[in-house]
Amino acid sequence: MRYLPHTEADRRAMLATIGAKDVDALFKDVPAAARLDRPIDLAAGQSEMAVERMFTRMAGKNLSAGHAPFFIGAGLYRHHVPASVDQLLTRGEFLTSYTPYQPEVSQGTLQYLFEFQTQVCLITGMEVANASMYDGATACAEAAVMAARVTRKKNIILSGSLHPHYVETTRTVVKHQGLEVEELAPDPFGLEDLMGRVDSRTACLIVQNPGFFGGIRDLTQLADACHEVGALLVVAVAEPVSLGLITPPGAMGADIVVAEGQSLGMGLQFGGPGLGLFATREKYVRQMPGRLCGQTVDQDGKRGFVLTLSTREQHIRREKATSNICTNSGLCALAFTMHLTMLGETGLTRLAKLNHAQALRLEQSLRRVKGAKVLNQTYFNEFALYLGDEVDAGEVVEKLAAKGILGGVPAARFYPHWPELRPVLLLAATETNTQDDMDALVSALSEVL
Amino acid sequence: MSMYFTKDHEWIKVEGDTGTVGITEYAQHALGDIVYVEVPEKGRALKQGGDAAVVESVKAASEVYSPVSGTVIAGNDVLAGQPALVNESPEDQAWFFTLTLANPAELEALMDRPAYDEYVAGLE
Amino acid sequence: MAEITTFSGNRGLQLEEPLIFEQGCPGRIGVDIAEPGPIDEDRLGGLARKGTIGLPDLSEPQVVRHYTRLSQKNYGIDSGFYPLGSCTMKHNPRLSEKMARLPGLVDLHPFQPRSTVQGALEVIDLLAHWLKGLTGMPAVAMSPAAGAHGEWCGLMAIRAYHDDHGDSQRTRVLVPESAHGTNPATAAMCGYSVDPVPATERGRVDVAALKAKLGPDVACIMVTNPNTCGLFEDEILDIAQATHEAGAFFYCDGANYNAIVGRVKIADLGVDAMHINLHKTFSTPHGGGGPGAGPTVLSEKLAAYAPLPFVVHGAGGLELVEHAEQAGGAKPFGRVKGYHGQFGVFIRALAYILSMGADGLRQTSGDAVLNANYLLASLKDVLSASFDGPCMHECLFDDRFLKDSGITTLDFAKMLIDEGFHPMTMYFPLVVHGALLMEPTETEAKETLDGFIAVIRALAAKAKAGEADDFKAAPRLTPRRRLDETQAARVPVLRWKHGANEG
Structure with missing residues (x-):
């Protein structure tokens, strides 16, 4: 077997050193009743070529985004990832290293995490950021738990602008932690009134910006309202590219910002792994979940980096830890930080503008589709399209797929209990779309409606 | 003024119905370089043996328990900025908090200096 | 020099x-990015960023x-020997990376219509098939993102079962002292209190103490097997039986499943739930600390409570159940993360599994255990082994061999760095003093192990000779x-x- 170096002679020599008859003898502590004496009844090992054939066959059953006019967003966005990002990502020293607990042999990982934390602070307008979490949804849930810890209050309010997966994950995470969750109705028009919702029992209000249906809002007054009653404002960002163009949550008074970092560096990957970004105010740093990288000096006085403030974490605090999280999304954080470094200030700003311009162009194009109208007053690169009374957006999407077009997501896929959302289609545009894509969508929509 | 000790290595100095609490020389040595201290806020009601403060080194976090029940008069805010003071002067300048004793009879359960020294000697 | x-x-x-x-x-x-064209301030709600980033x-x-x-x-597995105990730093095949970059698999959105992602759902379904087959368990929750996340998934399913059966008074979880820190942290996240179980002198769970703690308020036990001392819990069947008789569940922390994969079916040990770290047993890259994946196998009793979403076989092909009301009779406890799991990690793990096959996986655990026992046998006269062998996939030493040398476990490990090796795990598990935990893995050749053994023996001699200052100054060449x-x-x-x- 190509990954196993031992020859039979090696094994015999090693067994002789150990003083064991055979390898099975080393498993003597396993109760005999549970010990199998032959391989489990599943397929035998295969060559690289054979495995490649299997995957190529499975890949062939999919319609990949690059092979179709593609307008799906809903929390994950298809962006162009520069070639060097993925090339650098496969360097073995990054790919095959462990969590940087031994700083002398991990300065590479530690330095990029330090840079990553700084970049996350800059784009969100926050003071401190951790070294990442699993994804946006779990980061959101962690924010709710952290807010309850900081405020010593129990009520979590989830805006109707929040991604339904973030809502469901948060609801599940806090279920047995003595917190109450108040979930507001989905908000396709961006008209939800949140000002009157917070009171003295509120630990935090969680809103998404741009919202799940694409709308953008000024959060400044909402932040003030939260702070007046001693609650925190948590802002979720599902499309980090938007931060190149829109006022960041930190500048609007957010106390915690969580985000999905997938847009930068990672590609779609059928939704996983993701990259949870988590940033907050300096005064809350010890209440933060997740790993943190900090600057220090070595024995010779040279600048270096270490994981720090670990006493918050499970391997030291055990049941009193801020979270049970152990991994971060190291390699995804690397992809994110490399892409963002390639872009820089100039590139992120331009990319964000281009995304917005593309969405404007898409809306413009869709005016040619009879009966369809955009519900949003505001948007960045995604909006909700109303296809007309009696129209089922789910059926429309299937018909578009049959024509080779991946034309958005029906809102009902997330909200099966809201019949009024059945005609609503979520559409996103990014720099990857061409005018031809948009024309193809428009003519296909016109045919199926 | 008298000084008492707990098995968890806290000390309390008592004058009238006011106590001053900290951790012992032995405790600071066992923890190593202290990097962070969290003291209780004024007015907080503490129970004997209950969580009162937190003290952390790089690799360990430890609860500081209140030697007696009472109400916090003040936490030592200096420690937030100078955690190393706990290493340098654990039984004097690096006091954690003062409190008003709720029940001075609780002191009877604690050790005096010779008893504590003997207890520590037995740990090594 | x-x-x-x-x-x-x-x-x-x-x-x-x-x-x-x-x-x-x-x-x-x-x-290079195309000229954006005009933006619309109103569409941005007047919130265009002022100032620079x-x-x-x-x-x-x-x-x-x-x-x-x-x-x-950085030092990676590709650089050299990485005997980090409890972390399973074995060779990461590059075929896995290549497969995970096939455009037909990587360039897919999770919300595409099902008809356009049948191949992706097949990847998930096929991996699930293997995980169930290897463990003998009837169900697997695929979406947990990491080991700790899988633990939480398992305990949430357990809690959902108890709550569903009017057994909500079960709030205590028994966790051995040698457990990973994630176990107690996870129990706390489920609203459970943690009751530690001591270890015996043999480095195993004190079964008598565990039995004494079982009762009508115990929700489950969390036992790592093989345990964090690198030993198989040889009384595991007794433990499982006593646990079940008390009406509690057996959560197995599967962090060390790589030691027994292909040789033991988890179901035969009486396990009710266990997460599988795909980044350990199935060799997906650790990536400097993630991403991992922690699919969690579940017993018949717990299967109905598995979280959303999951893949099912429908009339028109594979389908994805995303809402409780589509779940047939099942009662999913909720959703653990966004989307459908760590798909990119699934591809890599599946490529590894298909490459190894049932026969190769059996060889894998055999060689992993062989290598660890070889290290143990070759070092136990110069280091202090904490427990007698045979060990499983890792061997544990403590710092008795450094007594009175003025050298700590940390100093000793840092010296290895200058010798070109990654240090072993230090100070874990907590049940022995100054632990040095070594996990060689099955992908290391005998020559590599012999080179490492020679260096450890030389360092042990140097430590005995009293050259403490050298150790304190290490590493010097990093x-x-x-x-x-x-x-x-x-x-x-x-x-x-x-x-x-x-x-």
Whole structure:
């Protein structure tokens, strides 16, 4: 077997050193009743070529985004990832290293995490950021738990602008932690009134910006309202590219910002792994979940980096830890930080503008589709399209797929209990779309409606 | 003024119905370089043996328990900025908090200096 | 060797590399982007960003060089022997990387219509088939993102079962003292209290103590098997039976499943739930700390409570159940993360599994255990082995061999770095003093192990000879020497700020 170096002679020599008859003898502590004496009844090992054939066959059953006019967003966005990002990502020293607990042999990982934390602070307008979490949804849930810890209050309010997966994950995470969750109705028009919702029992209000249906809002007054009653404002960002163009949550008074970092560096990957970004105010740093990288000096006085403030974490605090999280999304954080470094200030700003311009162009194009109208007053690169009374957006999407077009997501896929959302289609545009894509969508929509 | 000790290595100095609490020389040595201290806020009601403060080194976090029940008069805010003071002067300048004793009879359960020294000697 | 100084601060192939924030120059760019065209301030709700972000501008060659240099400051499995106990640092096949980059698999959105992602659902379904087949368990929750996340998934399913059966008074979880820190942290997240179970002198769960703690308020036990001392819990069947008789569940922490994969079906041990770290047993890259994946196998009783979403076989092909009301009779406890699980990790794990097959996986655990026992046998006369063998996939030593030398476990491990090895795990598990936990893995050749053994033996002799100062000064040959962690924690500097981070 190509990954196993031992020859039979090696094994015999090693067994002789150990003083064991055979390898099975080393498993003597396993109760005999549970010990199998032959391989489990599943397929035998295969060559690289054979495995490649299997995957190529499975890949062939999919319609990949690059092979179709593609307008799906809903929390994950298809962006162009520069070639060097993925090339650098496969360097073995990054790919095959462990969590940087031994700083002398991990300065590479530690330095990029330090840079990553700084970049996350800059784009969100926050003071401190951790070294990442699993994804946006779990980061959101962690924010709710952290807010309850900081405020010593129990009520979590989830805006109707929040991604339904973030809502469901948060609801599940806090279920047995003595917190109450108040979930507001989905908000396709961006008209939800949140000002009157917070009171003295509120630990935090969680809103998404741009919202799940694409709308953008000024959060400044909402932040003030939260702070007046001693609650925190948590802002979720599902499309980090938007931060190149829109006022960041930190500048609007957010106390915690969580985000999905997938847009930068990672590609779609059928939704996983993701990259949870988590940033907050300096005064809350010890209440933060997740790993943190900090600057220090070595024995010779040279600048270096270490994981720090670990006493918050499970391997030291055990049941009193801020979270049970152990991994971060190291390699995804690397992809994110490399892409963002390639872009820089100039590139992120331009990319964000281009995304917005593309969405404007898409809306413009869709005016040619009879009966369809955009519900949003505001948007960045995604909006909700109303296809007309009696129209089922789910059926429309299937018909578009049959024509080779991946034309958005029906809102009902997330909200099966809201019949009024059945005609609503979520559409996103990014720099990857061409005018031809948009024309193809428009003519296909016109045919199926 | 008298000084008492707990098995968890806290000390309390008592004058009238006011106590001053900290951790012992032995405790600071066992923890190593202290990097962070969290003291209780004024007015907080503490129970004997209950969580009162937190003290952390790089690799360990430890609860500081209140030697007696009472109400916090003040936490030592200096420690937030100078955690190393706990290493340098654990039984004097690096006091954690003062409190008003709720029940001075609780002191009877604690050790005096010779008893504590003997207890520590037995740990090594 | 005389200290060599250079004008640049570089030392040959050891190149100094400033932060990206220290090398930007406004106007450079690493990605060419089309001219955006006009934006619409109203559509942005009047919230167009005022002011700059503060990101540095670099060109592509600068960026490539920056990350290449950073990578050279890291030690990976590709660099050399990485015997980090409990972490399973084995060879990561590159076929897995290649498969995970096939456009037909990687360039898919999770919300595409099902008809366009049948191949992706097949990847999930096929991996689930293997995980169930290998463990003998009837169900698997695929979506947990990591080991700790899988633990939480398992305990949430257990809690859902108890709550569903009017058994909500069960709030205590028994966790051995040798457990990973994630176990108690996870139990706390489920609203459970943690009751520690002591270890015996044999490095195993004290079964009598465990039985004494079982009762009508115990929700489950969390036992790592093989345990964190690298030993198989030989009374596991007794433990499982007593647990079930008390009406509690047996959660097995599957962190060390790699030691027995292909040789033992987890179901035969009486396990009700166990997460599988795909990044350990099935060799997906650790990536400097993630991403991992923690699919969690479940027993018949717990299967109905598995979280959303999951793949089912429908009339028209594979389907994805995303809402409770589509779940037939099942009662999913909720959703654990966004989307459908760590798909990119699934591809890699499946490529590894298909490459190895049932026969190869059996060989894998055999060789892993062989290598660990070889280290144990070759080192136990110079180091102090904590427990008698045979061990499983890792061997545990403590610091008795360093007694009175003035050298700590940490000093000893740091010395290994200068010798070109990654240190072993130190100070874990907590049940022995100054632990050194070594996990060689099955992908290391005998020559590599022999080289490592020779160095450890030489270092042990050096320690005995009283050369403590050398150990205290190690490592000397790394890009940075020992770092001041106290300063890092006392005065946290967690980000770059203009003018504040000079080295």
